[in-house]
C-alpha cells in the first residue's frame with residue numbers, strides 16, 4: 080500500500096537517460112515498519128546490465144571532455160533539486176528504510192551536501208609541475224578521470240552512500256553505474272528523477288536495480304568499467320576485491336565497523352551519556368559508525384549504566400513517521416533474530432541484560448534497545464557488528480588496557496573517546512587503530528571529512544579533499560628539449 084503523500088516514487092531503472100523495465104522479474108519492496116509492499120522494481124537482466132555499461136562508456140567520452148565548471152553546474156542543479164524535494168525524499172526514505180523521519184531529513188541534507196562539496200572540489204583538482212634535472216625539460220602531472228565507475232551501496236543510508244561516491248566520480252569526469260541495495264531502490268530512483276531534471280540525462284548517472292551478484296559479475300568482468308566503489312559488509316567487499324582482480328580495477332571499499340566508545344573518569348557523565356546514546360541509536364543502530372562496544376572507567380561504570388538505561392528506556396520505539404519515535408524498525412526480521420541471538424549468547428556467558436522486554440516491540444522487525452553489561456571478549460557482541468540497538472558495556476581500569484581492548488578487532492572504522500585531559504587525548508589519538516577518532520563528540524561526519532577505515536574496514540577515503548582522488552588517475556608527462564622558435 081503506497082502512502083499517497085509519497086511522491087518521486089518511480090518503479091523503473093534509469094539507463095542511458097531512459098526509464099527501463101524488465102519483461103519478467105520485478106522485485107517487491109516493503110515498508111519495514113509495517114511489512115506493506117510499497118512498490119516493485121525491475122531486476123535487470125545480464126544483457127540490460129551490459130547495455131548500461133555501454134551507455135556509461137559512451138557517455139564517458141563526452142562527459143570527460145566537459146569543463147569542470149559545466150560539471151559543477153550540473154551537480155549544483157542536482158543539489159538544488161534535492162533541496163527543493165527535501166520532504167518528499169525524507170518521507171520516501173522513512174517509508175522504505177524505516178529510519179525516524181527527523182533522521183531521514185538530516186540524511187537528505189547530508190546526501191545533498193556531497194553534490195555541492197564535489198561541485199566545488201572538482202574545480203580544484205590539480206596536477207603539478209615537477210622540477211626537472213635539465214631546465215630545458217618540462218615535467219608534470221595531469222589529473223584524468225579513471226573512466227566508468229560501478230558503485231554498489233547499502234540500505235542503511237540510501238541517499239548519502241550514493242551521492243558521496245557519485246558526486247566525486249562525476250566531478251572528476253567519470254560516469255557512473257549505481258546498483259542500490261535491493262531493500263531501498265526507491266531513494267536511488269528518486270535521485271535519478273532529480274538527476275534527469277538537472278541535465279544528467281545522457282548516461283552519466285545510471286541506476287541499475289536488481290541482484291547485486293549479477294551486477295558485480297557483469298561489471299567486474301568488463302574492461303570498460305575501470306573503477307568499483309563499494310559500501311557494505313566486509314564479507315561482500317572481500318568477494319568484490321577478488322572479482323575485481325582479473326580486470327585490475329581501481330577499488331574503493333567502505334566496509335563494516337566495530338566502533339569502541341570509551342568514557343574516561345574525568346568527563347561530565349551526562350555529556351558522555353548523551354554522546355553514547357547518539358552514537359549507538361542513530362538509524363536504530365544500523366550505522367557503520369555506530370558505537371558497537373562501550374568501555375566505561377570502573378569508577379563511574381554503574382552510574383553511567385544507570386543514567387544510560389534511564390534515557391534509553393524513555394526512547395520511543397515504533398514507526399519512523401511518528402515524530403515521537405527515536406528508534407524505528409530493523410531492515411529485516413533476520414536482523415531482529417541476529418540481535419536476539421547476540422543478547423542470548425551474552426546472557427548465557429554471564430552478562431547482565433537490561434532494557435524493556437522484547438514482547439513490547441511494536442512489530443516483528445522491531446528490537447527493543449538492550450544493554451549487555453559486563454561483556455567479555457569471548458562473547459559474540461564483542462567481535463560482531465550488531466547493526467541493532469544492542470549496547471555492550473564493560474568497565475576498564477587503565478588507558479593502555481582499554482586501547483588494547485578497543486583495537487582487538489579486525490575492524491578499524493570509527494572510534495570515540497570522552498576525556499578532557501590533553502595527555503590522554505594524545506595517547507588515544509595515537510593508540511587507536513581506526514580511520515576516524517571522535518574526541519568528546521560523536522558528530523564526526525560531513526562532506527568535508529575524509530571518511531574511511533583501516534584494517535578490514537576498507538580501502539580509500541570518501542568525502543573531503545581525498546574523495547575525488549578515488550576517481551582520478553595521475554598522468555605523468557615529460558616534454559623533452561625542443562628547438563626554440
Ligand SMILES: NC(=O)c1ccc[n+]([C@@H]2O[C@H](COP(=O)([O-])OP(=O)(O)OC[C@H]3O[C@@H](n4cnc5c(N)ncnc54)[C@H](O)[C@@H]3O)[C@@H](O)[C@H]2O)c1
Pocket residue numbers: 231232233234235236240258259260261290291292293295310311312313315316318332333334335336366367368464466492532536537
Ligand atoms: N564504511 C562505510 O562507509 C559503511 C557505510 C554503510 C554501511 N556499511 C556497512 O554495510 C553493512 C550493512 O549493509 P548491507 O547489509 O547492505 O551490506 P551488504 O554487503 O549485504 O550489501 C551491500 C550492497 O551489496 C549488494 N550485494 C550483496 N551481496 C552481493 C554480492 N555477492 N555481490 C555484489 N553485490 C552484493 C547488496 O545488494 C547491497 O547493494 C554493514 O557491515 C555496515 O557497516 C559501511
Ligand SMILES: N[C@@H](CC=O)C(=O)O
Pocket residue numbers: 235236239365366367368524525530
Ligand atoms: N553514518 C555514516 C554512514 C555509515 O553507515 C556516515 O555518516 O556517512
